[in-house]
Amino acid sequence: MAKTKSGAWFIRMMLRTGRDRVGKTQEQIARACRVSTDTYRAYEAGRSSPHARNMEKLAKQCGYDEEMAEYMVKAADSRDEEWEALEANPRFNALYIALAEHFYGEIFKFDALMIPGLLQLQGYHYLVVRLAEPLANDEFMDGGWDFKETRIADIEARADRPIFQFLIGEAALIQLRMVSEELYQEQMAHLRRWARRPGVSIRILRGPVLAQRSNFSIYHVGKSPQAGPAIAYSEIVDSSWLIDDPKRIASYDEIRKILWKQAIRIEVYNDDDWRYSLA
Incomplete structure:
Protein backbone atom coordinates (compact mmCIF):
# COMPACT_ATOMS: atom_id res chain seq x y z
CA MET A 1 0.00 0.00 0.00
CA ALA A 2 1.20 3.51 -0.72
CA LYS A 3 2.33 5.07 2.56
CA THR A 4 2.32 8.75 1.55
CA LYS A 5 -0.46 11.01 0.30
CA SER A 6 1.69 11.94 -2.69
CA GLY A 7 2.34 8.30 -3.55
CA ALA A 8 -1.32 7.35 -3.25
CA TRP A 9 -2.39 10.26 -5.45
CA PHE A 10 0.22 9.37 -8.08
CA ILE A 11 -1.05 5.79 -8.26
CA ARG A 12 -4.75 6.57 -8.59
CA MET A 13 -4.25 9.32 -11.17
CA MET A 14 -1.89 7.17 -13.23
CA LEU A 15 -4.54 4.45 -13.24
CA ARG A 16 -7.27 6.88 -14.22
CA THR A 17 -5.36 8.70 -16.98
CA GLY A 18 -3.90 5.48 -18.39
CA ARG A 19 -7.27 3.76 -18.50
CA ASP A 20 -8.85 6.76 -20.23
CA ARG A 21 -6.01 6.84 -22.76
CA VAL A 22 -6.45 3.18 -23.76
CA GLY A 23 -10.25 3.51 -23.82
CA LYS A 24 -11.06 0.79 -21.29
CA THR A 25 -13.82 0.80 -18.71
CA GLN A 26 -13.28 0.26 -15.01
CA GLU A 27 -15.10 -3.04 -15.34
CA GLN A 28 -12.71 -4.22 -18.08
CA ILE A 29 -9.62 -3.39 -16.02
CA ALA A 30 -11.08 -5.04 -12.92
CA ARG A 31 -12.01 -8.23 -14.78
CA ALA A 32 -8.57 -8.51 -16.44
CA CYS A 33 -6.84 -8.07 -13.08
CA ARG A 34 -9.24 -10.36 -11.20
CA VAL A 35 -10.48 -7.80 -8.71
CA SER A 36 -14.04 -6.64 -8.18
CA THR A 37 -15.27 -3.58 -10.02
CA ASP A 38 -16.02 -1.91 -6.69
CA THR A 39 -12.44 -2.55 -5.58
CA TYR A 40 -11.01 -0.99 -8.73
CA ARG A 41 -13.38 1.99 -8.48
CA ALA A 42 -12.09 2.53 -4.95
CA TYR A 43 -8.52 2.65 -6.34
CA GLU A 44 -9.36 5.45 -8.76
CA ALA A 45 -11.47 7.29 -6.20
CA GLY A 46 -8.68 7.24 -3.64
CA ARG A 47 -10.68 5.29 -1.05
CA SER A 48 -8.04 2.56 -1.10
CA SER A 49 -4.77 1.83 -2.85
CA PRO A 50 -3.75 -1.39 -4.61
CA HIS A 51 -1.14 -3.69 -3.14
CA ALA A 52 2.25 -3.63 -4.83
CA ARG A 53 1.91 -7.26 -5.95
CA ASN A 54 -1.12 -6.32 -8.08
CA MET A 55 0.23 -3.05 -9.37
CA GLU A 56 2.25 -4.32 -12.34
CA LYS A 57 -0.78 -6.08 -13.83
CA LEU A 58 -2.97 -3.02 -13.25
CA ALA A 59 -0.38 -0.73 -14.84
CA LYS A 60 -0.02 -2.87 -17.95
CA GLN A 61 -3.80 -3.13 -18.37
CA CYS A 62 -3.83 0.69 -18.31
CA GLY A 63 -1.34 0.79 -21.18
CA TYR A 64 1.91 1.50 -19.36
CA ASP A 65 5.26 0.03 -20.33
CA GLU A 66 7.63 -1.77 -17.96
CA GLU A 67 9.37 1.41 -16.82
CA MET A 68 6.12 3.14 -15.90
CA ALA A 69 4.79 -0.01 -14.23
CA GLU A 70 7.96 -0.26 -12.14
CA TYR A 71 7.52 3.27 -10.78
CA MET A 72 3.90 2.54 -9.93
CA VAL A 73 4.96 -0.62 -8.09
CA LYS A 74 7.59 1.32 -6.14
CA ALA A 75 5.05 4.00 -5.19
CA ALA A 76 2.60 1.32 -4.04
CA ASP A 77 5.28 -0.44 -1.99
CA SER A 78 6.91 2.65 -0.51
CA ARG A 79 7.59 3.19 3.15
CA ASP A 80 8.78 6.54 4.46
CA GLU A 81 12.46 5.86 3.83
CA GLU A 82 11.79 4.29 0.42
CA TRP A 83 9.60 7.22 -0.61
CA GLU A 84 12.51 9.55 0.14
CA ALA A 85 14.60 7.65 -2.40
CA LEU A 86 11.77 7.64 -4.94
CA GLU A 87 11.06 11.35 -4.55
CA ALA A 88 14.68 12.06 -5.56
CA ASN A 89 14.39 10.06 -8.80
CA PRO A 90 14.37 12.54 -11.74
CA ARG A 91 12.34 10.31 -14.05
CA PHE A 92 9.70 9.57 -11.43
CA ASN A 93 9.52 13.26 -10.59
CA ALA A 94 9.00 14.13 -14.26
CA LEU A 95 6.03 11.75 -14.37
CA TYR A 96 4.60 13.22 -11.17
CA ILE A 97 5.04 16.81 -12.39
CA ALA A 98 3.31 15.99 -15.68
CA LEU A 99 0.32 14.69 -13.68
CA ALA A 100 0.40 17.75 -11.45
CA GLU A 101 0.27 20.06 -14.49
CA HIS A 102 -2.78 18.14 -15.66
CA PHE A 103 -4.73 18.29 -12.38
CA TYR A 104 -3.47 20.89 -9.89
CA GLY A 105 -5.31 24.21 -9.65
CA GLU A 106 -2.43 26.62 -8.92
CA ILE A 107 1.05 26.18 -10.38
CA PHE A 108 4.13 28.38 -9.98
CA LYS A 109 7.36 27.82 -11.93
CA PHE A 110 10.60 29.75 -11.62
CA ASP A 111 13.83 29.39 -13.57
CA ALA A 112 16.53 32.05 -13.35
CA LEU A 113 18.60 30.78 -16.28
CA MET A 114 16.25 29.00 -18.70
CA ILE A 115 12.77 29.53 -20.06
CA PRO A 116 10.47 26.97 -18.35
CA GLY A 117 9.83 23.88 -20.48
CA LEU A 118 6.11 24.50 -20.96
CA LEU A 119 6.86 27.88 -22.53
CA GLN A 120 9.66 26.78 -24.84
CA LEU A 121 9.44 26.84 -28.60
CA GLN A 122 10.81 23.83 -30.45
CA GLY A 123 13.69 25.95 -31.71
CA VAL A 129 18.55 23.57 -24.22
CA ARG A 130 20.99 21.52 -26.26
CA LEU A 131 23.75 24.04 -25.55
CA ALA A 132 22.93 23.69 -21.86
CA GLU A 133 23.05 19.87 -22.15
CA PRO A 134 26.38 19.27 -23.95
CA LEU A 135 26.29 15.50 -23.29
CA ALA A 136 22.78 15.06 -24.70
CA ASN A 137 22.41 12.94 -27.86
CA ASP A 138 19.69 13.17 -30.50
CA GLU A 139 17.57 10.49 -28.82
CA PHE A 140 17.65 12.37 -25.51
CA MET A 141 16.68 15.65 -27.15
CA ASP A 142 13.88 14.10 -29.19
CA GLY A 143 12.48 12.34 -26.14
CA GLY A 144 12.62 15.56 -24.15
CA TRP A 145 10.70 17.50 -26.78
CA ASP A 146 8.07 14.77 -27.15
CA PHE A 147 7.55 14.85 -23.38
CA LYS A 148 7.13 18.65 -23.39
CA GLU A 149 4.63 18.48 -26.25
CA THR A 150 2.58 15.89 -24.35
CA ARG A 151 2.54 18.07 -21.23
CA ILE A 152 1.47 21.14 -23.20
CA ALA A 153 -1.30 19.19 -24.95
CA ASP A 154 -2.59 17.92 -21.60
CA ILE A 155 -2.74 21.47 -20.22
CA GLU A 156 -4.52 22.78 -23.30
CA ALA A 157 -7.06 19.96 -23.00
CA ARG A 158 -8.04 20.96 -19.46
CA ALA A 159 -11.69 21.97 -19.18
CA ASP A 160 -11.06 24.05 -16.05
CA ARG A 161 -8.98 27.21 -15.74
CA PRO A 162 -5.93 26.58 -13.58
CA ILE A 163 -3.75 29.46 -12.42
CA PHE A 164 -0.22 29.44 -13.83
CA GLN A 165 2.51 31.80 -12.68
CA PHE A 166 5.78 31.70 -14.61
CA LEU A 167 8.79 33.62 -13.31
CA ILE A 168 11.74 33.87 -15.70
CA GLY A 169 15.15 35.30 -14.89
CA GLU A 170 16.25 38.03 -17.30
CA ALA A 171 19.53 36.16 -17.67
CA ALA A 172 17.61 33.53 -19.67
CA LEU A 173 16.47 36.17 -22.15
CA ILE A 174 19.90 37.79 -22.42
CA GLN A 175 21.51 34.44 -23.14
CA LEU A 176 18.88 33.63 -25.76
CA ARG A 177 19.40 36.94 -27.54
CA MET A 178 23.13 36.32 -27.64
CA VAL A 179 22.54 32.94 -29.28
CA SER A 180 19.95 34.04 -31.85
CA GLU A 181 18.20 37.37 -32.29
CA GLU A 182 15.59 35.78 -34.55
CA LEU A 183 14.76 33.02 -32.09
CA TYR A 184 14.69 35.58 -29.29
CA GLN A 185 11.99 37.60 -31.05
CA GLU A 186 9.98 34.45 -31.81
CA GLN A 187 10.25 33.21 -28.23
CA MET A 188 9.27 36.58 -26.75
CA ALA A 189 6.19 36.71 -28.99
CA HIS A 190 5.36 33.19 -27.84
CA LEU A 191 5.67 34.20 -24.16
CA ARG A 192 3.34 37.16 -24.69
CA ARG A 193 0.80 34.91 -26.38
CA TRP A 194 0.94 32.54 -23.40
CA ALA A 195 0.41 35.48 -21.04
CA ARG A 196 -2.87 36.30 -22.79
CA ARG A 197 -4.33 32.92 -21.87
CA PRO A 198 -6.90 32.89 -19.05
CA GLY A 199 -5.25 32.28 -15.69
CA VAL A 200 -1.66 32.67 -16.96
CA SER A 201 0.77 35.30 -15.65
CA ILE A 202 4.40 35.68 -16.75
CA ARG A 203 6.95 37.96 -15.10
CA ILE A 204 10.62 38.70 -15.73
CA LEU A 205 13.00 38.94 -12.77
CA ARG A 206 15.96 41.25 -13.15
CA GLY A 207 19.02 41.10 -10.96
CA PRO A 208 21.02 38.28 -9.34
CA VAL A 209 19.45 35.29 -7.62
CA LEU A 210 21.07 32.94 -5.12
CA ALA A 211 21.85 29.56 -6.66
CA GLN A 212 19.72 27.65 -4.15
CA ARG A 213 16.70 29.77 -5.10
CA SER A 214 17.14 29.81 -8.86
CA ASN A 215 14.98 26.87 -9.95
CA PHE A 216 11.86 25.58 -8.21
CA SER A 217 8.15 24.99 -8.71
CA ILE A 218 5.16 24.91 -6.35
CA TYR A 219 1.88 23.08 -6.92
CA HIS A 220 -1.24 23.88 -4.88
CA VAL A 221 -4.69 22.33 -4.99
CA GLY A 222 -6.44 25.60 -5.84
CA LYS A 223 -9.96 24.97 -7.11
CA SER A 224 -9.18 21.59 -8.64
CA PRO A 225 -11.07 18.70 -6.99
CA GLN A 226 -8.69 16.18 -8.61
CA ALA A 227 -5.42 17.66 -7.33
CA GLY A 228 -3.13 15.86 -4.92
CA PRO A 229 -1.45 17.30 -1.82
CA ALA A 230 0.56 20.51 -2.16
CA ILE A 231 4.11 19.89 -3.36
CA ALA A 232 7.28 21.78 -4.19
CA TYR A 233 9.85 20.67 -6.73
CA SER A 234 13.49 21.62 -7.14
CA GLU A 235 16.54 20.39 -9.04
CA ILE A 236 20.23 20.02 -8.28
CA VAL A 237 23.18 18.75 -10.29
CA ASP A 238 22.59 15.01 -10.07
CA SER A 239 19.04 14.74 -8.81
CA SER A 240 15.71 16.45 -8.21
CA TRP A 241 13.41 16.65 -5.23
CA LEU A 242 9.66 16.31 -4.84
CA ILE A 243 8.73 17.83 -1.48
CA ASP A 244 5.39 17.28 0.26
CA ASP A 245 6.29 18.54 3.74
CA PRO A 246 3.88 21.47 4.46
CA LYS A 247 6.48 23.43 6.47
CA ARG A 248 9.04 23.27 3.66
CA ILE A 249 6.43 24.15 1.06
CA ALA A 250 5.50 27.22 3.14
CA SER A 251 9.14 28.36 3.04
CA TYR A 252 9.15 28.02 -0.76
CA ASP A 253 5.94 30.05 -0.88
CA GLU A 254 7.57 32.88 1.07
CA ILE A 255 10.42 33.03 -1.43
CA ARG A 256 7.92 32.93 -4.30
CA LYS A 257 6.00 35.92 -2.95
CA ILE A 258 9.16 38.01 -2.55
CA LEU A 259 10.52 37.24 -6.03
CA TRP A 260 7.13 37.70 -7.70
CA LYS A 261 6.75 41.22 -6.27
CA GLN A 262 10.21 42.17 -7.55
CA ALA A 263 9.51 41.01 -11.10
CA ILE A 264 8.16 42.83 -14.17
CA ARG A 265 5.04 41.73 -16.06
CA ILE A 266 5.88 40.38 -19.51
CA GLU A 267 3.32 42.79 -21.01
CA VAL A 268 5.36 45.83 -19.96
CA TYR A 269 8.85 44.33 -20.01
CA ASN A 270 11.05 46.43 -22.29
CA ASP A 271 13.23 43.92 -24.08
CA ASP A 272 15.36 46.69 -25.56
CA ASP A 273 16.79 47.34 -22.09
CA TRP A 274 18.63 44.04 -22.07
CA ARG A 275 22.01 45.53 -22.97
CA TYR A 276 21.99 47.71 -19.87
CA SER A 277 21.84 44.62 -17.72
CA LEU A 278 25.34 43.82 -18.91
CA ALA A 279 26.79 47.12 -17.73
Whole structure:
Protein backbone atom coordinates (compact mmCIF):
# COMPACT_ATOMS: atom_id res chain seq x y z
CA MET A 1 0.00 0.00 0.00
CA ALA A 2 1.20 3.51 -0.72
CA LYS A 3 2.33 5.07 2.56
CA THR A 4 2.32 8.75 1.55
CA LYS A 5 -0.46 11.01 0.30
CA SER A 6 1.69 11.94 -2.69
CA GLY A 7 2.34 8.30 -3.55
CA ALA A 8 -1.32 7.35 -3.25
CA TRP A 9 -2.39 10.26 -5.45
CA PHE A 10 0.22 9.37 -8.08
CA ILE A 11 -1.05 5.79 -8.26
CA ARG A 12 -4.75 6.57 -8.59
CA MET A 13 -4.25 9.32 -11.17
CA MET A 14 -1.89 7.17 -13.23
CA LEU A 15 -4.54 4.45 -13.24
CA ARG A 16 -7.27 6.88 -14.22
CA THR A 17 -5.36 8.70 -16.98
CA GLY A 18 -3.90 5.48 -18.39
CA ARG A 19 -7.27 3.76 -18.50
CA ASP A 20 -8.85 6.76 -20.23
CA ARG A 21 -6.01 6.84 -22.76
CA VAL A 22 -6.45 3.18 -23.76
CA GLY A 23 -10.25 3.51 -23.82
CA LYS A 24 -11.06 0.79 -21.29
CA THR A 25 -13.82 0.80 -18.71
CA GLN A 26 -13.28 0.26 -15.01
CA GLU A 27 -15.10 -3.04 -15.34
CA GLN A 28 -12.71 -4.22 -18.08
CA ILE A 29 -9.62 -3.39 -16.02
CA ALA A 30 -11.08 -5.04 -12.92
CA ARG A 31 -12.01 -8.23 -14.78
CA ALA A 32 -8.57 -8.51 -16.44
CA CYS A 33 -6.84 -8.07 -13.08
CA ARG A 34 -9.24 -10.36 -11.20
CA VAL A 35 -10.48 -7.80 -8.71
CA SER A 36 -14.04 -6.64 -8.18
CA THR A 37 -15.27 -3.58 -10.02
CA ASP A 38 -16.02 -1.91 -6.69
CA THR A 39 -12.44 -2.55 -5.58
CA TYR A 40 -11.01 -0.99 -8.73
CA ARG A 41 -13.38 1.99 -8.48
CA ALA A 42 -12.09 2.53 -4.95
CA TYR A 43 -8.52 2.65 -6.34
CA GLU A 44 -9.36 5.45 -8.76
CA ALA A 45 -11.47 7.29 -6.20
CA GLY A 46 -8.68 7.24 -3.64
CA ARG A 47 -10.68 5.29 -1.05
CA SER A 48 -8.04 2.56 -1.10
CA SER A 49 -4.77 1.83 -2.85
CA PRO A 50 -3.75 -1.39 -4.61
CA HIS A 51 -1.14 -3.69 -3.14
CA ALA A 52 2.25 -3.63 -4.83
CA ARG A 53 1.91 -7.26 -5.95
CA ASN A 54 -1.12 -6.32 -8.08
CA MET A 55 0.23 -3.05 -9.37
CA GLU A 56 2.25 -4.32 -12.34
CA LYS A 57 -0.78 -6.08 -13.83
CA LEU A 58 -2.97 -3.02 -13.25
CA ALA A 59 -0.38 -0.73 -14.84
CA LYS A 60 -0.02 -2.87 -17.95
CA GLN A 61 -3.80 -3.13 -18.37
CA CYS A 62 -3.83 0.69 -18.31
CA GLY A 63 -1.34 0.79 -21.18
CA TYR A 64 1.91 1.50 -19.36
CA ASP A 65 5.26 0.03 -20.33
CA GLU A 66 7.63 -1.77 -17.96
CA GLU A 67 9.37 1.41 -16.82
CA MET A 68 6.12 3.14 -15.90
CA ALA A 69 4.79 -0.01 -14.23
CA GLU A 70 7.96 -0.26 -12.14
CA TYR A 71 7.52 3.27 -10.78
CA MET A 72 3.90 2.54 -9.93
CA VAL A 73 4.96 -0.62 -8.09
CA LYS A 74 7.59 1.32 -6.14
CA ALA A 75 5.05 4.00 -5.19
CA ALA A 76 2.60 1.32 -4.04
CA ASP A 77 5.28 -0.44 -1.99
CA SER A 78 6.91 2.65 -0.51
CA ARG A 79 7.59 3.19 3.15
CA ASP A 80 8.78 6.54 4.46
CA GLU A 81 12.46 5.86 3.83
CA GLU A 82 11.79 4.29 0.42
CA TRP A 83 9.60 7.22 -0.61
CA GLU A 84 12.51 9.55 0.14
CA ALA A 85 14.60 7.65 -2.40
CA LEU A 86 11.77 7.64 -4.94
CA GLU A 87 11.06 11.35 -4.55
CA ALA A 88 14.68 12.06 -5.56
CA ASN A 89 14.39 10.06 -8.80
CA PRO A 90 14.37 12.54 -11.74
CA ARG A 91 12.34 10.31 -14.05
CA PHE A 92 9.70 9.57 -11.43
CA ASN A 93 9.52 13.26 -10.59
CA ALA A 94 9.00 14.13 -14.26
CA LEU A 95 6.03 11.75 -14.37
CA TYR A 96 4.60 13.22 -11.17
CA ILE A 97 5.04 16.81 -12.39
CA ALA A 98 3.31 15.99 -15.68
CA LEU A 99 0.32 14.69 -13.68
CA ALA A 100 0.40 17.75 -11.45
CA GLU A 101 0.27 20.06 -14.49
CA HIS A 102 -2.78 18.14 -15.66
CA PHE A 103 -4.73 18.29 -12.38
CA TYR A 104 -3.47 20.89 -9.89
CA GLY A 105 -5.31 24.21 -9.65
CA GLU A 106 -2.43 26.62 -8.92
CA ILE A 107 1.05 26.18 -10.38
CA PHE A 108 4.13 28.38 -9.98
CA LYS A 109 7.36 27.82 -11.93
CA PHE A 110 10.60 29.75 -11.62
CA ASP A 111 13.83 29.39 -13.57
CA ALA A 112 16.53 32.05 -13.35
CA LEU A 113 18.60 30.78 -16.28
CA MET A 114 16.25 29.00 -18.70
CA ILE A 115 12.77 29.53 -20.06
CA PRO A 116 10.47 26.97 -18.35
CA GLY A 117 9.83 23.88 -20.48
CA LEU A 118 6.11 24.50 -20.96
CA LEU A 119 6.86 27.88 -22.53
CA GLN A 120 9.66 26.78 -24.84
CA LEU A 121 9.44 26.84 -28.60
CA GLN A 122 10.81 23.83 -30.45
CA GLY A 123 13.69 25.95 -31.71
CA TYR A 124 14.58 26.94 -28.16
CA HIS A 125 14.58 23.30 -27.07
CA TYR A 126 16.87 22.12 -29.86
CA LEU A 127 19.22 25.10 -29.78
CA VAL A 128 19.43 26.63 -26.31
CA VAL A 129 18.55 23.57 -24.22
CA ARG A 130 20.99 21.52 -26.26
CA LEU A 131 23.75 24.04 -25.55
CA ALA A 132 22.93 23.69 -21.86
CA GLU A 133 23.05 19.87 -22.15
CA PRO A 134 26.38 19.27 -23.95
CA LEU A 135 26.29 15.50 -23.29
CA ALA A 136 22.78 15.06 -24.70
CA ASN A 137 22.41 12.94 -27.86
CA ASP A 138 19.69 13.17 -30.50
CA GLU A 139 17.57 10.49 -28.82
CA PHE A 140 17.65 12.37 -25.51
CA MET A 141 16.68 15.65 -27.15
CA ASP A 142 13.88 14.10 -29.19
CA GLY A 143 12.48 12.34 -26.14
CA GLY A 144 12.62 15.56 -24.15
CA TRP A 145 10.70 17.50 -26.78
CA ASP A 146 8.07 14.77 -27.15
CA PHE A 147 7.55 14.85 -23.38
CA LYS A 148 7.13 18.65 -23.39
CA GLU A 149 4.63 18.48 -26.25
CA THR A 150 2.58 15.89 -24.35
CA ARG A 151 2.54 18.07 -21.23
CA ILE A 152 1.47 21.14 -23.20
CA ALA A 153 -1.30 19.19 -24.95
CA ASP A 154 -2.59 17.92 -21.60
CA ILE A 155 -2.74 21.47 -20.22
CA GLU A 156 -4.52 22.78 -23.30
CA ALA A 157 -7.06 19.96 -23.00
CA ARG A 158 -8.04 20.96 -19.46
CA ALA A 159 -11.69 21.97 -19.18
CA ASP A 160 -11.06 24.05 -16.05
CA ARG A 161 -8.98 27.21 -15.74
CA PRO A 162 -5.93 26.58 -13.58
CA ILE A 163 -3.75 29.46 -12.42
CA PHE A 164 -0.22 29.44 -13.83
CA GLN A 165 2.51 31.80 -12.68
CA PHE A 166 5.78 31.70 -14.61
CA LEU A 167 8.79 33.62 -13.31
CA ILE A 168 11.74 33.87 -15.70
CA GLY A 169 15.15 35.30 -14.89
CA GLU A 170 16.25 38.03 -17.30
CA ALA A 171 19.53 36.16 -17.67
CA ALA A 172 17.61 33.53 -19.67
CA LEU A 173 16.47 36.17 -22.15
CA ILE A 174 19.90 37.79 -22.42
CA GLN A 175 21.51 34.44 -23.14
CA LEU A 176 18.88 33.63 -25.76
CA ARG A 177 19.40 36.94 -27.54
CA MET A 178 23.13 36.32 -27.64
CA VAL A 179 22.54 32.94 -29.28
CA SER A 180 19.95 34.04 -31.85
CA GLU A 181 18.20 37.37 -32.29
CA GLU A 182 15.59 35.78 -34.55
CA LEU A 183 14.76 33.02 -32.09
CA TYR A 184 14.69 35.58 -29.29
CA GLN A 185 11.99 37.60 -31.05
CA GLU A 186 9.98 34.45 -31.81
CA GLN A 187 10.25 33.21 -28.23
CA MET A 188 9.27 36.58 -26.75
CA ALA A 189 6.19 36.71 -28.99
CA HIS A 190 5.36 33.19 -27.84
CA LEU A 191 5.67 34.20 -24.16
CA ARG A 192 3.34 37.16 -24.69
CA ARG A 193 0.80 34.91 -26.38
CA TRP A 194 0.94 32.54 -23.40
CA ALA A 195 0.41 35.48 -21.04
CA ARG A 196 -2.87 36.30 -22.79
CA ARG A 197 -4.33 32.92 -21.87
CA PRO A 198 -6.90 32.89 -19.05
CA GLY A 199 -5.25 32.28 -15.69
CA VAL A 200 -1.66 32.67 -16.96
CA SER A 201 0.77 35.30 -15.65
CA ILE A 202 4.40 35.68 -16.75
CA ARG A 203 6.95 37.96 -15.10
CA ILE A 204 10.62 38.70 -15.73
CA LEU A 205 13.00 38.94 -12.77
CA ARG A 206 15.96 41.25 -13.15
CA GLY A 207 19.02 41.10 -10.96
CA PRO A 208 21.02 38.28 -9.34
CA VAL A 209 19.45 35.29 -7.62
CA LEU A 210 21.07 32.94 -5.12
CA ALA A 211 21.85 29.56 -6.66
CA GLN A 212 19.72 27.65 -4.15
CA ARG A 213 16.70 29.77 -5.10
CA SER A 214 17.14 29.81 -8.86
CA ASN A 215 14.98 26.87 -9.95
CA PHE A 216 11.86 25.58 -8.21
CA SER A 217 8.15 24.99 -8.71
CA ILE A 218 5.16 24.91 -6.35
CA TYR A 219 1.88 23.08 -6.92
CA HIS A 220 -1.24 23.88 -4.88
CA VAL A 221 -4.69 22.33 -4.99
CA GLY A 222 -6.44 25.60 -5.84
CA LYS A 223 -9.96 24.97 -7.11
CA SER A 224 -9.18 21.59 -8.64
CA PRO A 225 -11.07 18.70 -6.99
CA GLN A 226 -8.69 16.18 -8.61
CA ALA A 227 -5.42 17.66 -7.33
CA GLY A 228 -3.13 15.86 -4.92
CA PRO A 229 -1.45 17.30 -1.82
CA ALA A 230 0.56 20.51 -2.16
CA ILE A 231 4.11 19.89 -3.36
CA ALA A 232 7.28 21.78 -4.19
CA TYR A 233 9.85 20.67 -6.73
CA SER A 234 13.49 21.62 -7.14
CA GLU A 235 16.54 20.39 -9.04
CA ILE A 236 20.23 20.02 -8.28
CA VAL A 237 23.18 18.75 -10.29
CA ASP A 238 22.59 15.01 -10.07
CA SER A 239 19.04 14.74 -8.81
CA SER A 240 15.71 16.45 -8.21
CA TRP A 241 13.41 16.65 -5.23
CA LEU A 242 9.66 16.31 -4.84
CA ILE A 243 8.73 17.83 -1.48
CA ASP A 244 5.39 17.28 0.26
CA ASP A 245 6.29 18.54 3.74
CA PRO A 246 3.88 21.47 4.46
CA LYS A 247 6.48 23.43 6.47
CA ARG A 248 9.04 23.27 3.66
CA ILE A 249 6.43 24.15 1.06
CA ALA A 250 5.50 27.22 3.14
CA SER A 251 9.14 28.36 3.04
CA TYR A 252 9.15 28.02 -0.76
CA ASP A 253 5.94 30.05 -0.88
CA GLU A 254 7.57 32.88 1.07
CA ILE A 255 10.42 33.03 -1.43
CA ARG A 256 7.92 32.93 -4.30
CA LYS A 257 6.00 35.92 -2.95
CA ILE A 258 9.16 38.01 -2.55
CA LEU A 259 10.52 37.24 -6.03
CA TRP A 260 7.13 37.70 -7.70
CA LYS A 261 6.75 41.22 -6.27
CA GLN A 262 10.21 42.17 -7.55
CA ALA A 263 9.51 41.01 -11.10
CA ILE A 264 8.16 42.83 -14.17
CA ARG A 265 5.04 41.73 -16.06
CA ILE A 266 5.88 40.38 -19.51
CA GLU A 267 3.32 42.79 -21.01
CA VAL A 268 5.36 45.83 -19.96
CA TYR A 269 8.85 44.33 -20.01
CA ASN A 270 11.05 46.43 -22.29
CA ASP A 271 13.23 43.92 -24.08
CA ASP A 272 15.36 46.69 -25.56
CA ASP A 273 16.79 47.34 -22.09
CA TRP A 274 18.63 44.04 -22.07
CA ARG A 275 22.01 45.53 -22.97
CA TYR A 276 21.99 47.71 -19.87
CA SER A 277 21.84 44.62 -17.72
CA LEU A 278 25.34 43.82 -18.91
CA ALA A 279 26.79 47.12 -17.73
